[in-house]
Amino acid sequence: MSASHSALVPEWLTAPAEANELVASVWPSSAHRVDDGSVEIAGVSVFDLRDRFGTPLYVLDEDEVRAHARRARDAFGAAAERHGIRSHVYYAGKAFLSTEVVRWVTEEGLAVDVCTRGELEVALAGGADPARLGFHGNNKSVAELERAVEVGIGSVVVDSPIEIERLAAIADRRGAVQSVLVRVRTGVHAETHAFLATAHEDQKFGFSLAGAADAVARIRELPSLRFVGLHAHIGSQIFDSAGFRESAARLVDLHADLLAGGEIPLLNVGGGFGISYTSVDDPRPIEEIADGIVDAIADECEVRGIPMPDVACEPGRVIVGQAGVTLYEVGTVKKVTIGEERERTYVSV
Incomplete structure (x- = not known):
């Protein structure tokens, strides 16, 4: 990552050792990943919640x-x-x-x-x-x-x-x-x-x-x-x-x-x-x-x-x-060039 690009990123935000890891202190204790990579909260799949209620959806355990x-x-x-x-x-x-x-x-x-x-x-x-x-x-x-x-x-x-x-x-x-x-x-x-x-x-x-x-x-x-x-x-x-x-x-x-x-x-x-x-x-x-x-x-x-x-x-x-998470679905992903050397990716939900 270049110095100019790092200026766009908070100092605390570092790449995790495991991309699929859920930070325990941030997520509900019942949240975990299942074999297909999706997330379950209190034993309920986020996909099932999406299919039933739509998104955005606020979920509490x-x-x-x-x-x-x-x-x-x-x-x-x-x-x-x-x-x-x-x-x-x-x-x-x-x-x-x-x-x-x-x-x-x-x-x-x-x-x-x-x-x-x-x-x-x-x-x-x-x-x-x-x-x-x-x-x-x-x-x-x-x-x-x-x-x-x-x-x-x-x-x-x-x-x-x-x-x-x-x-x-x-x-x-x-x-x-x-x-x-x-x-x-x-x-x-x-x-x-x-x-x-x-x-x-x-x-x-x-x-x-x-x-x-x-x-x-x-x-x-x-x-x-x-x-x-x-x-x-x-x-x-x-x-x-x-x-x-x-x-x-x-x-x-x-x-x-x-x-x-x-x-x-x-x-x-x-x-x-x-x-x-x-x-x-x-x-x-x-x-x-x-x-x-x-x-x-x-x-x-x-x-x-x-x-x-x-x-x-x-x-x-x-x-x-x-105890809560918000479920969103990604709509568009767009890369924006900033000057000659920097690029930011916008993910819209």
Whole structure:
């Protein structure tokens, strides 16, 4: 390969020793090649799937989704149990949501996090208990908030002062008391792509640390709202717990200050746990991440001499990402000459 040609290729992309090898960390564990060179997933041929459903087709291995859901549930459950608290694991619907996925993850003991009216309706249609749903989003419509309160949603993560007032008015009209969390920007940057880091100050989500205290004070003045905890999300495709540790220190600081106004049963650390998209990605095991996050919160609470709240998290892609593949069929193959020495091949699907 010439130097000019190699400039078109990512540094990590090297020719495999065996062209037909499936990278174990990227593919579902049930995926394997059969004698004719094709692939089976959970014992089903991709050709049979194509013939039945056409392409493009997104395929999920149910057993693997369920296994990842149980693993996340057990990892955070064990980490929390060591400190005498409970954990709450929400499947992040933004990763991939369908009624079947809702059924799988809820049967495995997970709650579900939704971000739109559509996701809320899918979760309900999939049999999710409304009391085990959380509603996110930085620009929830009045209609979405109305529907959330109507169905008895477990919690709403409020994101702005105007949303607090809107939600309080809706709950008051309905004679309800709505549980809410306050989303906080901790200022911690995840070790990830800049566009995926969501806790720095110049972005659309949540309140600053100082603004969050004011938001909580306002919520506590409103009889139709009940403040149950803080929420922070530091990014996506995060491979370890280092960023969560620093975020936990800042969250627990604020949590400790707010305890003077009443009990706070929950601390939600968000999610964003990464998966292997390529052969060189190396995310830490979910058990290691869970231990790191929960231990960090425990340490910060101990330093401040305050009781440790229950811990919630929202893993999404780590549950469905590796369990899924997309089937495409090649339509055209075209070689394009670039200058005098380089050529790129386009494969269209």
